[in-house]
Amino acid sequence: MKFVDVVKTSNSNLRRSKLRTFLTLLAISIGTFTLALSLGLGQGLRNYISSELGQYKGVNLYQVEKTTLNNFSGLGNHDPIVYNPNKSPSSANYQNNFLSATDIDQIKKVKGVQNLELPYAVVFDYATAPNGTKYEASNSTFLSQNPLNLVAGKTLSATDPGSVLISQKYLPLVGSSDISSALGKKLTLTYKNAKGAISTITLEVKGVYEPSLIQAPIFINSQDAEKIAAEQAPGGAPLFNFVFISKSSDVTDVQIKANLSNAKFTGRSFADINNTLNNIITGVQISLAAFSGIAILASIVGVINTLFMAVLERTREIGLFRALGSKKRTIFYLFSVEAALLGFWGGVIGIFFAFLAQIAINKIAANTFLKGVDGIQLLNIRPSLIVFIIIVISIITWIAGLLPAFKASQVDPIESLRYE
């Protein structure tokens, strides 16, 4: 029997018991639906992280902190810990996590550290637009290796006092409606010092960049950041949990991490952070897919049951086929292909509804909890994912159908022709 005839015959056999086929397809499609959504959610988040952190690919920037952070023993619900001078203190002992001036000097001396930059944490109360409107002004200190997608102007140099970079969405803070006119405009920022006295600093916009979720909307130059951070620090000296370094070209990524580790510091590149996030998403994705797997497993029982019923119902037909010259393997193909088709159609239906759900959920998300977050598509069921799911489900149901198909192929033609 030609393969195309096997497929056509198996497909038309599915239509014989419409209700039973419908219920089996419903079970498979529910499993496929949840699987598609969970994988689509993971893919959506992964894509977003890649798009955000992708600009850090190949960037020579490492976040360095004390290795003590790995020694977390809980905040307080534990027995007293005996002091051990050879063991780093618990990370819950926050003071020990700050880097001292000695620590910073030590990091600078680690072999392969080319440049060290301090991430000054400056707190502005507000920014005042030319029309008098006050806006919140969350910001970061610009690091020389920080990759920004500039849409106008220039990036900042290592120091560049008096300059600032702003996100494209923050043009109203300098009274501009278009990118090019923002360059050279003044951004007025107000802050309080450690004693509560109010000060103002005015910075000139040197560049405008594309906004993203992980980049602050305002980047101030490190020289002004250092000055303000010192004014805001209660002791006059800003504290740091971590610093940023760039490595020299004569050491590899592995070597610089090893060198930092030997000096009891932990260095993580942005690629590592990306990988960590991806690993978390993969974990979540696997967990969700496992739940979908349970639904699919339940539907497989339905497939096996459906096919065993079909074998019983079509016993005489099997006998007829054998009497007319059909080989045992043709009977086996007919039933196993029927099982695969159950998976295929169930998969198609499940994916179709998952696709509709994706459109609706993405729309709702974009208008509610993801409002204002550009570029994020919460669910992303890609064409390759669709093909993958349908093939996998078809293979799974095909495997589920092997036993009933084998049973069908072993039916005694003489007995089956007598079967009532």
Place this chain on the structure above:
Amino acid sequence: MLEVVNVNKIYGKKDKAFNALSDITLSFEKGTSNAIVGKSGSGKSTLLHILIGLDHPTNGSVLYDGKNILKDMNTDSWRGKNVGIVFQQFFLQPNDSVIDNVGLPLKLQGIAKKKRNIKAAEALKKVGLEDRMKSKANDLSGGQKQRVAIARALVDNPSILIADEPTGNLDTENGDAIENLLFELQKKLGTTLVIVTHDTDLAKRCERVIYLKDGKVEKDTYKGKK
């Protein structure tokens, strides 16, 4: 020529052993009409199943043109190409069209739809149902259904036509018509016809009648011979 040589068929073992067929040797010449007659339990159905390779004899052999159908060839393929079968219960696919039912043996052999439709149409013409090609099998009368079954049996011009109680499910009028059709086509196509029946009138229309009793050939008669 189709032959059964020293065929025995024993069901069960030891004390429960039952001889369905005992040392049967028969040959069916090409183009002849043959009837196997006997009461229920005489072994005629067992013989029929062994003849077409659906059942295996306990010992003995079935030869087609000198070759053992169970050992020297693929029995299923041989049956598909050389044997046409007409059943008492028709065994049509009720929701399929008449032409699809007739083309089924060709489909199982892997013949393309276009070609099998041409052959099925020719077979339907032979049984006078060319105008019902597109009808569903379920919409036909009993007599028409058996005609479709005959067309299905003849669709690939088999050299052997087996009919198992072909008129058993039909009224007298339709039964006679089917009988006439079977013999007419057998003569026209030169097919070896083997009818299994307990209807002695139908058997007597054959050139040869084999009487089975308790798994043995009781009598083997030829028309015109004693």
